[in-house]
Amino acid sequence: MIAFLVKRVGQSVVVLIGVSIIAFILEHLLPGGPAKAILGGRASPFQIAAFNHANGLDKPLWQQYGIYVWHLLHGNLGRSYKLNQTVNSVLANDLPKSILLVGSALVLSLLIAIPIGVFQAVRRNGIFDYAATSVSFLLYSMPSFWLGIILILAFAVNLHLFPAEAPQGQSIGSIISDPRAMFLPVITLTLVSYASFTRYMRSSAIEALAQDWIRTAKAKGLSQRVILFKHMLRNALIPIATLVGLSLPSLITAGIVTESVFNFPGTGFRFINAASTEDYPLLLGIIILIGVLTVVGNLLADITYAVLDPRVRYR
Amino acid sequence: MSKIDDLDEGLSSEGGGGNEIIGSTSGGEAHSSGSQLKLIVQTFLENKLAIVGIALVVVATLFCFVGPLLYHTNQVTTSYNITQPPGHGHPLGTDQNGYDVLGRLMVGGQSSLEIGFSVAIIATFIGVLYGAIAGFIGGIVDTIMMRIVDTLLSIPTLLLLIYLAAVFRPTLKLLIIVISAVSWLSPARLVRGEALTLRVRDYVKAVRVMGGGSRRIIVRHIVPNAIGTIVVNATFQIADAILVMAVLSYLGLGLPPPAANWGSMLSDGVNYVYDGYWWLIYPAGLAIILTVVAFNLIGDAIRDSLEVRLQKR
Numbered sequence A: 001m002i003a004f005l006v007k008r009v010g011q012s013v014v015v016l017i018g019v020s021i022i023a024f025i026l027e028h029l030l031p032g033g034p035a036k037a038i039l040g041g042r043a044s045p046f047q048i049a050a051f052n053h054a055n056g057l058d059k060p061l062w063q064q065y066g067i068y069v070w071h072l073l074h075g076n077l078g079r080s081y082k083l084n085q086t087v088n089s090v091l092a093n094d095l096p097k098s099i100l101l102v103g104s105a106l107v108l109s110l111l112i113a114i115p116i117g118v119f120q121a122v123r124r125n126g127i128f129d130y131a132a133t134s135v136s137f138l139l140y141s142m143p144s145f146w147l148g149i150i151l152i153l154a155f156a157v158n159l160h161l162f163p164a165e166a167p168q169g170q171s172i173g174s175i176i177s178d179p180r181a182m183f184l185p186v187i188t189l190t191l192v193s194y195a196s197f198t199r200y201m202r203s204s205a206i207e208a209l210a211q212d213w214i215r216t217a218k219a220k221g222l223s224q225r226v227i228l229f230k231h232m233l234r235n236a237l238i239p240i241a242t243l244v245g246l247s248l249p250s251l252i253t254a255g256i257v258t259e260s261v262f263n264f265p266g267t268g269f270r271f272i273n274a275a276s277t278e279d280y281p282l283l284l285g286i287i288i289l290i291g292v293l294t295v296v297g298n299l300l301a302d303i304t305y306a307v308l309d310p311r312v313r314y315r
Numbered sequence B: 001m002s003k004i005d006d007l008d009e010g011l012s013s014e015g016g017g018g019n020e021i022i023g024s025t026s027g028g029e030a031h032s033s034g035s036q037l038k039l040i041v042q043t044f045l046e047n048k049l050a051i052v053g054i055a056l057v058v059v060a061t062l063f064c065f066v067g068p069l070l071y072h073t074n075q076v077t078t079s080y081n082i083t084q085p086p087g088h089g090h091p092l093g094t095d096q097n098g099y100d101v102l103g104r105l106m107v108g109g110q111s112s113l114e115i116g117f118s119v120a121i122i123a124t125f126i127g128v129l130y131g132a133i134a135g136f137i138g139g140i141v142d143t144i145m146m147r148i149v150d151t152l153l154s155i156p157t158l159l160l161l162i163y164l165a166a167v168f169r170p171t172l173k174l175l176i177i178v179i180s181a182v183s184w185l186s187p188a189r190l191v192r193g194e195a196l197t198l199r200v201r202d203y204v205k206a207v208r209v210m211g212g213g214s215r216r217i218i219v220r221h222i223v224p225n226a227i228g229t230i231v232v233n234a235t236f237q238i239a240d241a242i243l244v245m246a247v248l249s250y251l252g253l254g255l256p257p258p259a260a261n262w263g264s265m266l267s268d269g270v271n272y273v274y275d276g277y278w279w280l281i282y283p284a285g286l287a288i289i290l291t292v293v294a295f296n297l298i299g300d301a302i303r304d305s306l307e308v309r310l311q312k313r
Helices: A002-028 A035-041 A047-054 A061-073 A088-124 A128-140 A144-158 A170-178 A179-209 A212-219 A224-246 A248-261 A266-275 A280-308 B001-014 B016-026 B030-046 B048-065 B101-137 B139-153 B157-167 B172-183 B185-199 B202-209 B212-250 B262-270 B284-313
Strands: none
Touching: A002 A061, A002 A280, A002 B139, A035 A047, A035 B048, A035 B212, A047 A128, A047 B172, A088 A128, A088 A170, A088 A179, A088 A224, A088 A248, A088 A266, A088 A280, A088 B048, A128 A179, A128 A266, A144 A179, A144 A248, A144 B212, A144 B284, A179 A224, A179 A248, A224 A248, A224 A280, A248 A266, A248 B157, A248 B212, A248 B262, A266 A280, A266 B101, A266 B157, A280 B157, B001 B202, B001 B262, B030 B048, B030 B172, B030 B284, B048 B101, B048 B284, B101 B139, B101 B172, B101 B212, B157 B172, B172 B185, B185 B212, B202 B212, B212 B262, B212 B284, B262 B284
């Protein structure tokens, strides 16, 4: 177990170094480099040279990378061009709100996907199975923003049941205090992630049902309920732990889109705005933050997997 | 290779599950590959959903590329005849610039399909090459190459795309390149996994013993065995690329107007949600869904028929 942990953590560190290199490359992809992005297109060569010198951009690339990583390790993501705040303070303000949105959608979608997936597996190829498969297939093939728009059309414009816009407000308290406005964004994101979770839950449950111990349990005369919940579900859920870790990037992606559909004041919405105002430090800060979250999430998922399933050990 | 790696390869593209079995049983008998192919095609054609998928793709392609020849509309100059509901010579109404929506669906679909196919071809080509090299060489080269893939996978592709689309003003070619640049990762992982298991099979070793070179092993044994996985993945790539393009357009980072695609039609229509102009939202959305569903159906069906081949043996 210790050897597995060491190896797995080591891998994550390597990937994190990779993420920092990518962010560094992305920063230098800017046409004319950061100097031009900050000073504007009309900056004279002299101004650019002065800026580059002042910010250490005339040093060799490896030295610049070293300085960059040094700042990263101190948690310094730079300063936003447009908001006159440090990237850290912007993210500290936005991230909890996004975590609330993505987190509640994640929990909700698992709560729906697991029982439905199990039921589909038990009644395989029945009417319910076909119906549920078609629904998840459709949801899976739908652009997530379109789903959001359709829900707005139905529930906000036509039925006036829920507000079309997410709760507005800078603090997380103001978001929580308006649960009705949270309904549509959370449901949109829930449906999007439900679509992929239920497909995996179904196949994972089918696989677990085919195992010998299920046959033994049946032969012992155990009731269907005990077999399902005690023997099958616990085994079928193990791969789902990993799946949740692995689906973090796609969840975050769907989160970005959902935030922009509903004007949800979170990290994703901030990212889109930063892209249209060309606020590169903020963009890169968010990329690094999400990269780190994803790597850590995957690491935790793998460790959970190894803890839950003693058969799995790293070679 | 650890179980965890196995698992996530299976999850990252659903093609993972059956691949190993395919690799372990089929490759040894090159002589029967003709009848195997026949069996695969036969099973594929027996799958009704596959036929639906193919029919949808054919219809969509005809609609987008032949449709404009039969149904002439003005998609160049704007008119005052804006946001007309369906009827009055416009079967699907007109949009906020006075363009006929049905005609715009055809023109917009062209670039959506072009992007889908181009990305799938480019990304698959890069991914297959990268994965085959990593898996075939193995060792430290493989480790380094796959850590690079892990790194790129840990940054959500949409973030990278938005960043790149903000830095470079998008053109059709550039968008195809940029979307391909973030899409080759999953075929690379899949093919690398296949190559890893295939290169230690007895029949590959036998080729070595008989004096066959690396090229022969790759071309005659590894690629034919991995081709199923590759094709299935490429089909899903088309669907994903169309969706990604739609999202980018929705976020305002797609092609600038007058160019149109299904995604940009939707993003324009969204501004009119509250006015009840449903014909600006449903047609383009349904076009995307039907096309994506079609490619996903085809991909699923190919995968199933590859698996059935094993069961019938």
